[in-house]
Amino acid sequence: xxxxxxxxxxxxxxxxxxxxxxxxxxxxxxxxxxxxxxxxxxxxxxxxxxxxxxxxxxxxxxxxxxxxxxxxxxxxxxxxxxxxxxxxxxxxxxxxxxxxxxxxxxxxxxxxxxxxxxxxxxxxxxxxxxxxxxxxxxxxxxxxxxxxxxxxxxxxxxxxxxxxxxxxxxxxxxxxxxxxxxxxxxxxxxxxxxxxxxxxxxxxxxxxxxxxxxxxxxxxxxxxxxxxxxxxxxxxxxxxxxxxxxxxxxxxxxxxxxxxxxxxxxxxxxxxxxxxxxxxxxxxxxxxxxxxxxxxxxxxxxxxxxxxxxxxxxxxxxxxxxxxxxxxxxxxxxxxxxxxxxxxxxxxxxxxxxxxxxxxxxxxxxxxxxxxxxxxxxxxxxx
Amino acid sequence: xxxxxxxxxxxxxxxxxxxxxxxxxxxxxxxxxxxxxxxxxxxxxxxxxxxxxxxxxxxxxxxxxxxxxxxxxxxxxxxxxxxxxxxxxxxxxxxxxxxxxxxxxxxxxxxxxxxxxxxxxxxxxxxxxxxxxxxxxxxxxxxxxxxxxxxxxxxxxxxxxxxxxxxxxxxxxxxxxxxxxxxxxxxxxxxxxxxxxxxxxxxxxxxxxxxxxxxxxxxxxxxxxxxxxxxxxxxxxxxxxxxxxxxxxxxxxxxxxxxxxxxxxxxxxxxxxxxxxxxxxxxxxxxxxxxxxxxxxxxxxxxxxxxxxxxxxxxxxxxxxxxxxxxxxxxxxxxxxxxxxxxxxxxxxxxxxxxxxxxxxxxxxxxxxxxx
Numbered sequence: 044x045x046x047x048x049x050x051x052x053x054x055x056x057x058x059x060x061x062x063x064x065x066x067x068x069x070x071x072x073x074x075x076x077x078x079x080x081x082x083x084x085x086x087x088x089x090x091x092x093x094x095x096x097x098x099x100x101x102x103x104x105x106x107x108x109x110x111x112x113x114x115x116x117x118x119x120x121x122x123x124x125x126x127x128x129x130x131x132x133x134x135x136x137x138x139x140x141x142x143x144x145x146x147x148x149x150x151x152x153x154x155x156x157x158x159x160x161x162x163x164x165x166x167x168x169x170x171x172x173x174x175x176x177x178x179x180x181x182x183x184x185x186x187x188x189x190x191x192x193x194x195x196x197x198x199x200x201x202x203x204x205x206x207x208x209x210x211x212x213x214x215x216x217x218x219x220x221x222x223x224x225x226x227x228x229x230x231x232x233x234x235x236x237x238x239x240x241x242x243x244x245x246x247x248x249x250x251x252x253x254x255x256x257x258x259x260x261x262x263x264x265x266x267x268x269x270x271x272x273x274x275x276x277x278x279x280x281x282x283x284x285x286x287x288x289x290x291x292x293x294x295x296x297x298x299x300x301x302x303x304x305x306x307x308x309x310x311x312x313x314x315x316x317x318x319x320x321x322x323x324x325x326x327x328x329x330x331x332x333x334x335x336x337x338x339x340x341x342x343x344x345x346x347x348x349x350x351x352x353x354x355x356x357x358x359x360x361x362x363x364x365x366x367x368x369x370x371x372x373x374x375x376x377x378x379x380x381x382x383x384x385x386x387x388x389x390x391x392x393x394x395x396x397x398x399x400x401x402x403x404x405x406x407x408x409x410x411x412x413x414x415x416x417x418x419x420x421x422x423x424x425x426x
Numbered sequence: 427x428x429x430x431x432x433x434x435x436x437x438x439x440x441x442x443x444x445x446x447x448x449x450x451x452x453x454x455x456x457x458x459x460x461x462x463x464x465x466x467x468x469x470x471x472x473x474x475x476x477x478x479x480x481x482x483x484x485x486x487x488x489x490x491x492x493x494x495x496x497x498x499x500x501x502x503x504x505x506x507x508x509x510x511x512x513x514x515x516x517x518x519x520x521x522x523x524x525x526x527x528x529x530x531x532x533x534x535x536x537x538x539x540x541x542x543x544x545x546x547x548x549x550x551x552x553x554x555x556x557x558x559x560x561x562x563x564x565x566x567x568x569x570x571x572x573x574x575x576x577x578x579x580x581x582x583x584x585x586x587x588x589x590x591x592x593x594x595x596x597x598x599x600x601x602x603x604x605x606x607x608x609x610x611x612x613x614x615x616x617x618x619x620x621x622x623x624x625x626x627x628x629x630x631x632x633x634x635x636x637x638x639x640x641x642x643x644x645x646x647x648x649x650x651x652x653x654x655x656x657x658x659x660x661x662x663x664x665x666x667x668x669x670x671x672x673x674x675x676x677x678x679x680x681x682x683x684x685x686x687x688x689x690x691x692x693x694x695x696x697x698x699x700x701x702x703x704x705x706x707x708x709x710x711x712x713x714x715x716x717x718x719x720x721x722x723x724x725x726x727x728x729x730x731x732x733x734x735x736x737x738x739x740x741x742x743x744x745x746x747x748x749x750x751x752x753x754x755x756x757x758x759x760x761x762x763x764x765x766x767x768x769x770x771x772x773x774x775x776x777x778x779x780x781x782x783x784x785x786x787x788x789x790x791x792x793x794x795x796x797x798x
Contacts, residue, residue, distance in 0.1 A: 077706075077707065078706075078707035079706075079707055079723075303707075303709075304709075306709075306711055312706035312707075313705070313706045313709075313724065313726070318704045318705075319704070319706070320704050321704070323702035323704075325697035325698065325699055325700075327458070327688060327692050327720070328458065328459040328460050328720045328721055328722040328723070328735075328736075329708065329720070329721050329722075329723075330683075330685060330688070330719070330720055330721075331716040331717065331718070331719050331721065332685070332717070332718065333717055333718045334717070335716065335717060336715075337710045337714060337715075337716050338710060338711075338712050338713075338714060339710065339711060339712050340709075340710040341707050341708070341709055341710075342707055342708050342710065342721075343707035343708070343723060344460070344707075344722070344723050347685070356707075
């Protein structure tokens, strides 16, 4: 922790229930993205690339996979001496028994002892379910320069979408005047990204008070931030420019995958100066077959394409059979599209098999079709 | 854990892969886009529960190999009980004929005398195949033979497998003779330079070999001692390639574009481990056309590619035509280039509209980092 004395806590406990069957067995941060990644690879790689050595990952909902995955800090190079990824599910304590995390702030409160053991000066709070690349060290520079009590990363969103976000109203110097959660009539278009830097000593005091409050939701957005504003604390917005996406729904998860197909994609996962690290698959390189046709596609290791793929993202070990047509779709890890099958505007979940000659999804559908169960040979499925 | 130490043998000085070998030893050659040759022997040993492995390297540019294998963690070798050691040869390049396997083992005799494992398994760092050594070790023990040799039956020894040894066996698969492939006969048993024997016998043979001649190889001493020893052959089946000359390297890659062949070498229960570079998936643009090709991650493909192996981070620009090529990592094929039957080494750049076509039976080579 020598470099910037900032410890990161990643909130990874949410189910992400709008992702439907994709999160039946795994928490949202463990959902796969972009061919070979998991969503949590983004905040963890950002931490590693920002020089943050200690990362706590707060897990709760269906955490087995996430615990074993994130516990191996070496995937992100967070395994040298004095660094590590620590999985922090709720645990029984001598003075308070076993309590689930009651909210985002409570998850931090219940781990005050963990954070104290590293004596950080600053605490970075991240959410484990966004796709973006960000240098948190630069945000800390701003936090220090502003002598802020808290700094919140914000991104400009289109005005008409602003009412879906937590909106920060700021003064000219970036100081936050007002925070409105999903306002009907937004006064600004600066949306909170759920990324906070606090000075630890101060936050610690507030968390201790919050823990004992009967009326609190124990949530950063609902309680801690509004209370700080009421107390006249110095909260600053840190404007982030670049790609950022909350992949909370099937449609937005699909969209974020499709964004990778754009030439000169803003996310640019190929940038070797800011790599996103993930678990390596011991698979063959991808094989494009004798009669295959591949256009506008994002394809990773272990994939076999024998049919036609257009404007689609193919995850590790997925297979497109001969004569099959996959268009505007996402095939997640190990998904199989049988010979002659047709998949359009669909997201095929991990390991799902679409039988030979089956037809799935439609070009005219309003929403992206999630296929989370096998489709029989010649079957038709439009959702 | 199998009761054997794995030894990955260095290539003999009589083997030479033109071009590529100027930059790294054969074991460090990239293979099929994302592997290096050495991944195959080390993964075989690791998958066979052999956790102590010595990898022998001649003093020809070992940097890339050392970087690649690291401490063996990538090969799933146990970080406490297991050990992957890189063994460097100290002989000067001036006296290359002294760079024999026996010399390298002799220099390390104390490490064999000290180790707790009872058997040695010697396997080459320049051949590609899949073998369960635990199974082979058990076969060896049950047969009560002194030495077990692994061989592969081929029907093209007259045109391929130069620099390999052929093995002549009697009907009981007993050893008759071993000599360098002369290329006169098509049907041969190619010796896979793989031995299983008791550690004590191995040490004894190494000492004897040193007395025989200062430049003798393990094959020489085995030949000399064959009268006194029970030496048997075991036939290997499945994919086999000996990367002992340039054409063999090219053909071994091309052959694996046949998916059935590739699947006989790679299977889920027998992973071939390699170093990850965390490169992103491959981007194919609207102008891309790709057929019968293996592509490693990190590439951007805008052009036409057919019957080729494309390494990590390669860029193939619009209108380029790549046929029957091996394009190694991080090379760039610019717009409008036509390139056929050529191995392009790493970090090279073929500039716009070049026509580089070699005859099909005589693949060409573009050197590492060259701009054409």
